[in-house]
Amino acid sequence: MATTEGSRFQNPIAFDYKGRELIDLVQKTKDWALMHGAGMRSKNNYSDDALQFAPFTLLPSVFPRNEFHQVVQMQTVFNELIHKVAHNRQFLTDTLKNTIEADEFTRNLFKIYETVSNEGITQRSSLGILRSDYMLQNSEYPYTPFLCQKQVEINTIASGFGWLGPVSAHIHRFVLQEIGQTQNINQLPENNALTALCQGMVDAWKLYGKKDAVILFIVEDMTYNICDHRFHEFEIQELEPAAKVVRRNLTEIGKHASLGKKKELLM
Numbered sequence: 001m002a003t004t005e006g007s008r009f010q011n012p013i014a015f016d017y018k019g020r021e022l023i024d025l026v027q028k029t030k031d032w033a034l035m036h037g038a039g040m041r042s043k044n045n046y047s048d049d050a051l052q053f054a055p056f057t058l059l060p061s062v063f064p065r066n067e068f069h070q071v072v073q074m075q076t077v078f079n080e081l082i083h084k085v086a087h088n089r090q091f092l093t094d095t096l097k098n099t100i101e102a103d104e105f106t107r108n109l110f111k112i113y114e115t116v117s118n119e120g121i122t123q124r125s126s127l128g129i130l131r132s133d134y135m136l137q138n139s140e141y142p143y144t145p146f147l148c149q150k151q152v153e154i155n156t157i158a159s160g161f162g163w164l165g166p167v168s169a170h171i172h173r174f175v176l177q178e179i180g181q182t183q184n185i186n187q188l189p190e191n192n193a194l195t196a197l198c199q200g201m202v203d204a205w206k207l208y209g210k211k212d213a214v215i216l217f218i219v220e221d222m223t224y225n226i227c228d229h230r231f232h233e234f235e236i237q238e239l240e241p242a243a244k245v246v247r248r249n250l251t252e253i254g255k256h257a258s259l260g261k262k263k264e265l266l267m
Contacts, residue, residue, distance in 0.1 A: 011062050013181055025178060029058060032174050038167045039227045046222060054164055054227070060172040060188060064136075067149045068189065071134050082154060083128055089117055122263045127204040129197060131155040162197040163231035198235040205243045214244045216265070221249045 017025055030053045033039070039051035085091060092113070100107040133153040169191050176185050201215055215236060223229060233245045246267065248257075258266050 011059075012184055012187070013059055013176070013179075015059060015179060015181075017179070025175070026058065028178070029056075029171065029175055033167070033171055036167060036170060037227045037231055038164065038171060041222075041224045041226055043224055046224075051227070056168055056171050058175055060169075067136065071132075071149055075132060078132060078151070078154070079128065079130055082130055082156065083126075086126075086128065086156075119263075125204065125207045127200055128156065129159045129200060131158075131161075159197050159201075159232065160225060160228055162194045163228045164225075165193050166191040194231060194235050195239075198232055198239055201232075202236060202240040202243055205240070211242065213264075214246045214267075216267075217245060217247045218253070219247050219249050221251060 033053045033056060034051060038054045038056065040054045041047065042050065042052050092110075096106065096110060100110045131154070132151055133155070134149045135152050137150045169188050172188055173185050176182060176188075205213065205215055217229065217233065219229065229247070233247075236243055236245055248267065253267075256267060260266050
């Protein structure tokens, strides 16, 4: 929940539910979450035929509005930076030369990168799906609660939580309505991550230029975050019915996949 500059960490939500009233609200919200796709499969008692609600907070957290909008505005700059870094072999080689000596995971990834580069990259287009994580830096000055936002991580390996992020805001809107705090609903920022991520995949599929090509989802052997995955798949179908999504895990790809004459992946 974004707040104004003058009330940075003062939560404007009046909430005094206790006892049975609180229990009823929590149970109703869990049911609402499950019925609207905020679900996961249990890691302790896994079943393809059962879901449990994904963890969520009953009320939204407070985040200063100005800093939030600054981060949003900076994101396109970071995205372009990562894109240029990913396509600069010399920079990557120089920057990671010490890391690959100490970290096996990075070393193995870099070996794959070098193999692909040496054989010749045949893709004329690439799609980057990036998620940046930010935290607020504590301030040394007593009159401000923090100094500025700090980027702590850029995720480049997955498109997960494209649905669980937006549905969390839907849950909070539901709760605010239930407790009679509708005046605070407009403080929740819009989150269109699912549509944006899936539109990017559809655009990349179109740029590839082959109608019989598919969008490949690489998943775990046991998929716990199934609702998030399926919402991506269903959103792609809504945006472009001709685009087919195929789900495969790394074990299946290792056993059955091969490269075609133009280095396209064949399943």
